[in-house]
Amino acid sequence: MAYTNGIVSAQCKQPLLSFGVISDVQYADIPDGRSFLGVPRYYRHSILVLQRAVQKWNEQKPKFVINFGDIIDGFCPKDQSLSAIKKVIDEFNVFNGPVYHMIGNHCLYNLPREKLLQMLNIPSIDGLAYYDFSPIPEYRIVVLDGYDISAIGWPKDHEKTLKALNFLRERNPNSDKNSPNGLVGLERRFLMFNGAVGKEQLEWLDHVLQDATNSNQKVVVCCHLPLDPGAATKEALLWNYDEVMYVIHRYNCVKACLAGHDHKGGHSVDSHGIHHRVLEAALECPPGTDAFGLVNLFDDRLQLAGADRMESQEMVFSC
Template identity: 70%
Template sequence: MSIANGLISRKEQPLFSFGVISDVQYADIPDGRSFLGVPRFYRHSILVLRRAVEDWNSRNKPKLKFVINLGDIVDGYCPKDQSFTAVKKIADEFASFDGPVYHMIGNHCLYNLTRDKLLPVLKIQTPENLAYYEFSPVPEFRFVVLDGFDVSAIAWPQDHPNTKAAVDFLVEKNPNLDKNSPIGLNGLERRYLMFNGAVGKEQLEWLDGILMESTKLNQKVVLCCHLPLDPNASSPEALLWNYDEVMNLVHRYKCVKACFAGHDHKGGHSIDCNGIHHRVLEAALECPPGTDAYGRVDVFDDRILLYGTDRMKSTEMIFAL
């Protein structure tokens, strides 16, 4: 065996490998800073993605089966008259990968385009503009992509029932006039912000059915959502509103082995009470020029190895029995 990127690389071949990246948040605007003062490199982020795709396509490495983008491909500060062009530009960069690319929607995507325009560009083909789906790259594994903005104040037309439910929810949970402000909210209550959202009832029922079927098929499941699902891997401000409800459902089964997320740009990793790994990916947007944040993931029967590049930390995720 050998050491690579801080991880032990064993001689056996993985069942399959895939690429990961999150929060590219490209915009053709000068560099800026987050609300907390963290530098953001809007024009450089497309170069991070370009180098990632070149690496993923490298003939000197074993071929990747697919790539997963954890959301937010264009930034909310992107000029609105450039939104469609910018989203299409980044989607085309992803499309230069030699294989399938699975996208999920993030809040910044939704600041730029409505669902009916966004989902076709991302090739998310679901009925009624829903953005949750699943796929099985090999019979032993199933990937489930959740729509964390199913119930959301920013993701649907103003007269949509999901918008009304989200607005009513925020009025109840967040007393601030600015619903993106956590001032006065304590602990995990700080997740009740307008740029987050929830998984709705029908999606929960769908997830329950998928997990039940995966259990019968003896499949291992990897759950993916733009919004993190565990407080120990994320800042409270970035969590899915009803992460606890989702994880209570997940914990009824033993098939879910890992959860991948974006949104909280600094990244994080935790193992929850049921032994499920939660890996929040570091953002491509916050890479200074010349640095990167993307990864290659090797999947084995008993573990997942994330080999991170530069700012993305390598992580070994050994499955609980």
């Protein structure tokens, strides 16, 4: 594995915290294919990327690993969904430490969220998948549930499903709600494979950020869906990313937002100086290449040391 630049060796100071990251493994035991945009996808190879990631992390000894969702693909035959997810989880469990998961749309295409939360050991109240933890006193990690309001994953008659479907009907006139045809600009995010953060989760986030501020902690927010238009394609954004960022921008404690979902990756710095980094997908690695990384957190910056197709980057925090 080769890092794409020398930022790791360039700094002598030891990080306060290191953790592994990977996104969009989307494993399936099916032949290679392509996205709707024609980008090649390597369904069987993706689990080999994960295996190499775990091997590397066990050598590096990060404190934990975060999986940014979509561990199996929507094209996985439904009679194989359970075994495919178990196979990927078994690979994560080879890591010598905690693994924190979040759910993505492809996970929800395969299994209901209730089953996924149990299998991925995600802390949950009322079927929701948001949580936070403080691995060291200086930092707090916040994991959002981007499919809190969603047309996939909840039972068909669930109030959250009905709310999501009504939301889409009002904003996307296409019969295929995964089609952005005719939608302009940021409206192109109103697609069924995206979702939203609900009112209760927004209130929880506000409380967590207030508590982090009181505790003098810096915060890294993680979500499967990107939270800034500058870092991702418009079709990949959280439906109500603006409401989430309104809460985040009320505080100075959030230094970076990390996401998956938009496979090509991306980076931006928003109007409040917060870094947004979308992680490149393991699924789109040709055989023999990788996309995973090690995040090093310092008091004043975040370093992402990426393997192969995951671009390494240093993100210096604003004051």
